[in-house]
Amino acid sequence: QKVVIVLAGRYAGRKAVVIKPYDEGSNERGYGHALIAGIGRYPRKVTKKMGKKKQARRNKIKTFVKVVNYNHLMATRYTVDINFEKSLINKEVFRDAGLRRKALRDVKDKFEERYLSIMNLSSRLNCIKQFQLKRLSHIIDHSLLYTTSAAYQHQQRQVNNLLLKKYVCFV
The missing domain is CATH 4.10.860 (DNA Excision Repair, Uvrb; Chain A)
Structure with missing residues (x-):
């Protein structure tokens, strides 16, 4: 999945991953757009002096799931091999608040798991x-x-x- 940077809106400057591209558009959106999942609030710096509880708090990530016009995305050369569940994260998520919460939780868990595994690897x-x-x-x-x-x-x-x-x- 391609890594992109959001250029406009509330999450401008944030990194995201394209979950599903819609190059030709759709019935409700006649332009090219993409379903993206991104990081709204990045994890903060952690040092060895900090306790486990403080480290856990600082390692938290806030995520978002949006449908965005291609004009508001800038593609990067990077790709990520995080596998999101297509049944949980799709356009129907935006119709129901419960489904949206589940999707956000799934995205958050995947991003945090990936981040913590990289942190453990880098410390080793x-x-x-x-x-x-x-x-x-x-x-x-x-x-x-x-x-x-x-x-x-x-x-x-x-x-x-x-x-x-x-x-x-x-x-």
Whole structure:
């Protein structure tokens, strides 16, 4: 699903995901439009000092579901592989308040789940990065002991391997 930025209205500047595009329009809307689900209020910064309760409060996301004209959307090069339930999120959601609440809850759960999984992954990768940097500094400190060119080349290969591993983890 394509990531877009909303250009007009209450959620201008917010990021959203296109759930279903309507290129040719429909009976009630004669122009091209899309059903989108987006983030109305982004999660706030969290630090290690904060307690679990405060972290949980700051990790909350407020979402929205709208039908928007293509003129009010700017497509980005990014895509997201979040699978929304088509039975819960469709145009009929806007006819009933109960269905709308269920759809918003589903979107919120998916976005928060994705955000928290990325946060956990990034914290683990930071630990790995710090560990690798420690190993890297250990190798560089011992480089003073090596004087032959073969040993120096071996040390350079080790450093390059560590750097490659670091970049592979982040991709």
